[in-house]
Amino acid sequence: MKNPAYTFSMKSLSLAVAAGLFAQSGVALAQSEEEAIEEVVATGTRLKGTATAVMEERKNQAFVADIMGAEQISRTGDGDAASALRRVTGLTLVDGKFIYVRGLGERYSSTQLNGASVPSPDPTRNVIPLDLFPSGIIESLSVQKAFSPSMPASFGGGNVNVRLKSIPSQYIFNMSGSLGTNTNNFDDAYFYDGGSDDWMGKDDGTRAAPASILQQWNEFKFLDDLTQAESVEMFKGLHRDYDPYQAKVDPDTGFNMTLGNSHDIDDEWRWGYLVTTGYNNQWNVSEEYIGEQPLRDGEDSIRMVRFFDEVDTTEHSVKWSTLMSLGIDYNRQHQIDYSLIVLNDTRDQFREKVGNSANIQLVDDQRIREYEVLYEERRMYTNQLKGMHTFPSLGFMGLDWKYSLGRSSRNAPGNMEARFILTDENLDGVYDKVNESVLTNAQTAARYSFQALHDRVENYGFNVNYPVTMGRWEMEFKGGYDYVNKIRIAENRRLDVSTRAFADTSILQGNVYSDILTDDVLDSASYTSINLLRDTTIAGDDYIAAQLIDAYYFEADLFFDNTWRVSGGVRYEDFRQAVVPFDPRTNQIDLADDADRAQLQFMEDDFYPSIAVTYFMEEDMQLRVSFGQTVVRPDLREVSSATYIDPLTEFPIGGTPGIRTTKIANYDIRWEWYREAGNNLSVGLFYKDMDDPIESVQSPAQDGPPLVRIANAESGELYGIEIEFLQGLEVIGDGIWDNLFVSGNITLSDSEIELDRQNIVEQTGVSASITNLKRRLTGHSQYVLNTQLGYDSDNGEHSASLVYNVFGERIIIPGIDFFDDTYEAPFHSLDMVYKYYPDFNTTVTFKVQNILDDQQELEFENTLARSETKGTRLSLSYKYDF
Known part of the structure; x- marks a missing residue:
């Protein structure tokens, strides 16, 4: 990299979370103030230049x-923020979206974008799924693990700050394209006919509810009092051609473009801009096993009575992103930046499933065949x-301010x-899907669902810092204010x-849903008194949520004799x-009396102190010790007793009025060389x-999945050790060793929570x-x-990395009814990234991910609960800098 004559730094910026419902409702997430990585002179290999910049900031x-940093993400080949963060010490990735910091779930970590709160498109969680951020727009990822007063007080494992690319110091224009595939995609896969705009990640109206049904919902009539004729006519308007067919899988494609520059207006004024946009179209084919209901036969034998052992899944994802930034600077003392971020992530998944249940069994020569379409568009728009400002005439006092408005859907x-x-x-042992199939005669032979969510966040704040020097003391004092206002509106509709x-049930013969229930069949059929359509939307499917946070903080940063550093304050x-x-x-509100409605509000205010002491043992060695008090609050829907269906897991979830905030005392000590x-x-x-840690518990269900309830455990603790290193292998000898390095990290930890069964029963009101x-x-x-073996050639034309990641088994589903907890087995991820630089302007990258072809597995008591193949992904990309 080149040494810049000028750079735009990237401090805090706050997204927001939006507007209040009633006078005393709202929410917040605050922000941290962190400096972005500026360009530095590369003094060694590509790795060493990047590592020096990142380590200097961390130091x-x-x-x-x-x-x-961005170069480190590029070396590991990860495509989004979530995948990249699993390389950071002590972080694990769950469900491909959520980051667990030091083993604490997503609720225990806050997420910011450029130091700002972020609206979330997840319908049941406050946190934003981090797979939404493509790596092409990321400048760096910062994970602060020790609480500081400028951070949100809702802080458990840590704060993840996604810092996007900043305005460059000089002209930059590059374009790149990529092609790829997965070994699972080599054979034919299942598809269905979607919309003409699916390649853009946008439904063209094919899947949407027809106007006749929308009118019923808008008038709050729903489908409860329809005649059979009206029910049939409305059903005709629903899209029915979701039937699967097999075809070849297209290759993955991607495109990225970046354009930016900075210009001097005169000796004092300078302005700059950056535009970066990207598009990614990817296919994932997998085979799965889904166990849903275990039964214990004797002491040592467990069998699944409801399961799907033949599951073929095709998932199509379309991601596109645009980042536009403008900045102006006066005399390097006053700078104003504006950024617009637009992100889209569309998932279109088709599943073909064959299995059995307690009623449909192999001993009766019968099997269940289901197929399902899961389609969702997640979008985020953010203005920052x-x-x-720095005022030399006022003793170099600094003033930083921000305003952010974000929307997600x-x-x-x-x-x-x-x-x-x-x-x-x-009786030939073959279950012929074409000739031995009938649409089930049931009240739920098919189900349609329509969901929408809108999240709006407004965030603004400022801080003033003032440096003071007295003898051997160098001090900086900072005070600030943060305001976060969030409102969320969610709707869910279901039709059976x-x-x-x-x-006459003979019309149900066949294997193609749209061929069985044609308009001609519907017009000529004889009907019973049971309506063809049932509206199964339940109370609580719709909700409005709001959060409001006013935060004030004071922080001091004191250096003594270049030997001691004491930082801390209170929020x-x-x-x-x-x-x-x-x-x-x-x-109407889904709670009848005033006593129940009182549960709708959750309010608290408190002070949250922190302190950190750093001892500079040598010029290149330091020892840190820190302490902070923080909280983790219930999520949006967890304080209401209304039951809702989680659209991501399809589990019924019930909140718990009176759920208590988790209080956490955080201790850290780290030696750095x-x-x-x-x-x-x-x-x-x-x-x-931890006092009163918030956890999910389950209550047995009569039919279908268990009811998930939110409850407080009595107490909890988490402790561990983290080791991180980077070392060039030239210490071994000359020759090839000069071009190799090894880096990595390991975290060893343990945790324990203690639950009281009777207290949980009293708190939740269910068994x-x-x-x-x-x-x-x-x-x-x-x-x-995490480990990485890297290579950089002497002439700078070649670089390669072999990257390995593995996590220990972790509880995914806590056990009930004397069944043990369900654990996700360790996943061994081995990736290879090779880069070729034929000239100064060109980069060719070849990636192989999941070389070991490991698969995801969930087990309990040596019994397989779920599994999914991941395949080995291959990709080739070409980038040119103009």
């Missing part, structure tokens, strides 16, 4: 933090404006599932197709939240003491058949290992 942080316009019965009529409406937060579940049929050319070594210890009253935290892995 200068007042509180324990880990930072990953910030100013940074999730649109799932028409998910659908249908169920068939396969009967081996000729009841084939018991037909008097005050006034937090208010309201969640209002609605009955969609009446548009920063050596020549980016080589480094650090060892850290951490401990967290809680918890198997283990003492267990690890959900999602916590006792070890996480």
